């Protein structure tokens with residue numbers, strides 16, 4: 121085992137931390153919220169310049185050829201600052217779909233553009249009725265004029281409102297909840313027959329509801345057999361979000377510790393109360409357990425055995441989800457009233473962790489997966 | 496020992512239930528069922544309907560317009576009201592101010608304020624907490640200096656719930672900064688929110704709503720007849736207020752109603768290709784909550800009947816058990832509801848969504864309040880004495896540690 125970071129990874133972490141310290145203070149972030157597009161296009165360009173958008177993209181396609189650990193570190197830094205840009209949607213979910221589904225030509229078409237910050241993607245798989253069930257796809261694809269058209273809807277599509285192109289799953293065969301018959305398509309953001317209704321999630325990040333009525337689509341990857349690719353994309357998303365939760369927990373833990381030392385009640389810092397010292401220690405325990413699980417998620421993405429990979433990812437989602445809930449609830453509690461306000465950063469971390477927990481399968485859903493496999 | 500309700504108690508529950516069923520406006524009930532907090536006017540409307548029946552001031556003696564119920568009746572009433580679900584009776588008026596005036600107020604104060612409080616003709620808020628005085632309430636600094644027949648009040652309150660709706664505020668102020676103990680220099684004042692020098696500033700909470708406020712007092716003139724109890728004895732009034740009404744503290748009816756709602760939605764959403772309600776893990780989680788609610792229901796009955804028997808009006812320190820467990824259940828059931836909604840509970844329903852009303856609904860009608868309710872209920876273990884402070888009380892008053 122080796123938990124050491126390479127020099128490159130350390131450098132990456134430091135340079136991103138510097139950038140975000142300058143550009144992503146809590147007040148700067150607040151200015152981005154609520155004003156279209158809900159994130160910073162200028163920073164998106166900076167990320168591209170710094171090579172962040174090409175981090176996991178192979179060098180032959182203009183990227184840095186980084187691995188899951190690099191993405192985890194970057195996401196951790198993003199989590200500490202609650203970064204709003206569509207990195208997860210584009211560079212993690214979108215690019216993974218292109219890499220897994222696409223031939224060389226498709227990769228050449230997309231990956232360099234993603235790395236250069238010239239193409240934003242979104243991954244539109246889950247539907248309103250599907251909740252977390254990955255095979256519950258009702259959207260259909262029908263051949264037309266040598267291409268395809270899509271009918272149906274997609275729900276809570278992360279950054280679906282701003283994507284230039286969307287990776288959309290649809291049925292080319294089979295029926296609801298069948299593993300076979302799911303295919304992946306590319307749909308232009310401005311396609312006729314695509315209605316996108318964008319909104320903010322509870323944490324301020326953007327998402328959209330999609331209605332597809334005859335939208336033109338281009339098949340990518342194997343027809344009817346895209347479920348394993350969807351799984352890969354979701355797993356990459358879970359691993360990346362796990363990193364983000366670690367960053368958010370670190371920030372909450374730091375703020376809480378600071379508050380315990382400075383807030384005075386009954387003539388002394390509240391942190392002098394052993395009850396609160398123990399709570400802070402429990403938060404630390406949870407955070408470290410969560411961190412281990414985020415590492416497991418990152419490392420297991422390269423696991424070749426699909427069952428083993430799925431198992432590790434589910435374990436990580438559960439571990440990180442539980443740690444995140446515990447740490448964020450206690451961070452608010454130990455702040456008292458101030459923790460309940462929108463003016464104070466703790467509540468923003470709380471909501472980011474809450475939203476992540478309810479994406480791509482929540483704790484109960486993944487535990488259920490694991491329970492099925494107990495021997 | 497008999498854990499069953501008596502015939503009379505059952506008949507009483509039926510009477511309350513029937514009244515609420517027949518009189519609670521449908522639109523208010525439906526909004527509450529979907530988890531929306533009551534609007535100001537909903538609270539007023541419902542409290543006036545109850546008051547016309549003589550039930551709004553549910554804990555007051557008959558003499559002052561209350562029904563004169565015993566603790567079990569009060570508990571049944573509150574539970575039925577919450578689980579209807581109906582707007583809660585404004586606690587500032589009924590469980591806080593009312594009993595304080597009945598115990599400590601002058602005749603003139605009672606006549607002037609009690610009927611209007613019961614009928615919610617005047618909306619009260621609670622001005623206790625300050626930036627530097629939360630758990631350590633007695634360290635409050637807002638100053639009141641007597642000048643002739645007025646007090647001149649200067650200072651700041653914070654976390655003042657619904658101050659922006661309020662006509663009046665009952666406040667703790669410092670009248671003697673030189674007192675040997677900080678508890679000894681505090682007085683309980685009634686302040687008209689329309690007095691010049693009172694300024695209310697909103698605080699937006701993590702659910703995005705405006706419930707909390709800061710209230711600033713700058714040379715606010717308060718007539719001396721608005722002092723409740725004796726000058727510098729306000730701490731006993733505050734302790735009476737905080738310890739007085741324990742019947743409703745667990746808000747068990749609310750938790751029960753939320754579990755019911757979660758089960759309803761769980762019939763609609765899916766898990767592994769079948770309705771969530773059929774999922775074993777979900778059922779186990781609901782069962783656990785139901786076990787805890789049952790235990791709390793009985794504990795609550797025990798505390799309440801002991802209180803009735805003791806008749807000394809002193810709060811039972813065991814009521815801290817009700818506060819701790821009651822708020823844990825409120826939080827646990829709000830988590831359940833949100834988790835049932837899952838991804839559909841995550842979008843923020845802001846103006847941009849409301850503006851799209853002509854289009855087909857973006858999300859199911861049950862979803863918009865799931866996350867905000869969960870977020871706001873994180874405060875349940877903070878207000879009314881944090882759960883850590885409740886544990887300190889148990890340590891001192893019951894365990895002798």
Ligand SMILES: Cc1cc2nc3c(=O)[nH]c(=O)nc-3n(C[C@H](O)[C@H](O)[C@H](O)COP(=O)(O)OP(=O)(O)OC[C@H]3O[C@@H](n4cnc5c(N)ncnc54)[C@H](O)[C@@H]3O)c2cc1C
Nearest residue numbers: 393453454456457621623624629630654656874878881883
């Ligand atoms: C939604 C909401 C509504 C409210 N409404 C009102 C209102 O209408 N009127 C009003 O006057 N106030 C109101 N409050 C204020 C509330 O009563 C205070 O927030 C509460 O008393 C805690 O005070 P604080 O926020 O200053 O936290 P602090 O007292 O600073 O506490 C911070 C943390 O330290 C812990 N702590 C403090 N002392 C100890 C100790 N000795 N041992 C162990 N742990 C300790 C606390 O439990 C908490 O976790 C409201 C608060 C909220 C959140």
